[in-house]
Amino acid sequence: MSGKRLPRDQRRLQLLETAAAIVRAEGTDALTLARVAEQAGVTKPIAYEHFETRAGLLVALYRQFDARQADAARAALESRARTLEDAVAILAAAYVDCTLDAGREFGAITAALSATEEMDDFCHAQREAYAELYRQALVRFTPLPAKGGEALFLGLIGAADTLANAAAAGRMSRKDAIDALVRIMFGALKV
Numbered sequence: 645m646s647g648k649r650l651p652r653d654q655r656r657l658q659l660l661e662t663a664a665a666i667v668r669a670e671g672t673d674a675l676t677l678a679r680v681a682e683q684a685g686v687t688k689p690i691a692y693e694h695f696e697t698r699a700g701l702l703v704a705l706y707r708q709f710d711a712r713q714a715d716a717a718r719a720a721l722e723s724r725a726r727t728l729e730d731a732v733a734i735l736a737a738a739y740v741d742c743t744l745d746a747g748r749e750f751g752a753i754t755a756a757l758s759a760t761e762e763m764d765d766f767c768h769a770q771r772e773a774y775a776e777l778y779r780q781a782l783v784r785f786t787p788l789p790a791k792g793g794e795a796l797f798l799g800l801i802g803a804a805d806t807l808a809n810a811a812a813a814g815r816m817s818r819k820d821a822i823d824a825l826v827r828i829m830f831g832a833l834k835v
Contacts, residue, residue: 656694659684660708663701667749672756698761705753710770713742721781728785728833735781736804736825740818743808747806751809769780775801786833796832803828 650658662684666675679696683689695701717738725731743750757763775797779788789796804825813819 653784655690656685656704659686659701660692660704664704664749664760667705667752670746672702672752675701675756681751684706699757699760700752701771702763706767706770708759709742709746709750709753710774712746714774716742717777718783725785727758727767731781731785732826732829732833733822735778736829738820739804740808740811740821740825743805743812744818746812748812749810771798771801771805779808782833788833800832 655754659680663675663680666683667744668677675698677691677695681688682700684691688751691701695704717735720734720738721731736771757767772794775794778800779793780799781816782788809824810816811818816824
């Protein structure tokens, strides 16, 4: 075991990076708290202290990815979105690029989280939060539907997920995924 003590936040980050590497190399079936502890060079109680359960670890991995994706989109929107076209292009590229950066393991993590009703509810809440980010980004550029707006943005997130995952799996290029998402978003917004 590693003799070096890390501050709590650094240890948590180390454990999350280790867990992501396990998922990347072997899939979510190989992911256990004991395995993460072993690979990180710490005792099992340390991993359990940080995440409590395997589901807790999966949620933490998802949140880490989701926060990175949302932060990248917000930063790009704040610095470069001057028109609706800018905002749509930024949102589409940020979504696809973050999924590509995370690699195939994010899709595996999402699938593992969706295996139970409780975890599926968590994933749905995360998608709703990201849909709200889209709504906030676009409302200043175009009138949005008063009725059915939530469903519209959840649909856009579903399209973004599908296209980004297809690009991550190599079934389409990054450019094709972004171009299709931009077209879908404009079509949904009736621009």
